Amino acid sequence: MKRHAGAASALAPTKNRLSIEDRLEHRELVLRRSIEALSVLAQKFPHDVETSPQVARSVAAQENRWRAMESEFGMLDSTAVARELGNSATNRNKASQLVKEGKLLGVKRGNKTFFPKFEFDLAAGKVRPVISDVVRIAGDRWSGESLLQWFCAPNGFLDGRRPVDVIDDEAALLSTARKSLAEEW
Structure with missing residues (x-):
């Protein structure tokens, strides 16, 4: 059997490619660290709370997203939102105000709220206006966190692309939002 000259070199480990053993070792390390972290969390549950494997998987999947x-x-x-929007870096209320006005979406992580950068036109120093349009279309049926997940999930109305991938195409984004977020009767 004749082999191509580059076939052997394509299979050889390189600086940019890990060997199978290295990848397995890395996966094992990640798995052990995940187990340790989840064990610490599980110990903090009240003793009368039992968590099903399905709930644990769901929480882990959400965290991964x-x-x-x-x-x-x-x-x-x-603080960074205020700074990027040209406000005083100490004016942390700006982000909260924008959320209340339906112009910005945030995700609570620990005791802080964070805002994905795709919501901003950082060069112009403003929140993308299309964000408030999507929030308005969704109404109160979708939480801010659910909408952020919607932006990053493949969408059938976009042939598998994500809404965030067409965020600069306002017409496509709003059409998709109307089809997939609006209330139907």
Whole structure:
């Protein structure tokens, strides 16, 4: 059997590619750290609270989605929002005010609220106006956190693309929001 000259080198480990053993070792480390972290959390539950495996998986999946969003887009805290919007860095109330007005969406993480950077036109120093349009279309049927997840989930009305992928195409985004978020009778 004749092999291509590059076939052997394509299979050889490189600096950018980990060997199978290294990948398995890394996965094992991640798994052990996850188990340790979940054990610490489980110990904080009241003794009369029993958590099903399904609930634990759901919580872990939700956490993974927030981490993926943070990794891909970055998040701003209230102070950073004020700074990016040209307000005093100490005016942390600006973000809360924008949330109350339906112009910004945030996610509570621990005791702080964070705001994905895709909601902002940082070059212009403002929140993207289309965010408030989507919030208005969704009405009170969707929480802010649910809408943030909606932005980052593949959508059939966009042929599998995510709403965040078309955030600069206001017409496409709003059409998709009307089809998938609006109340139907």
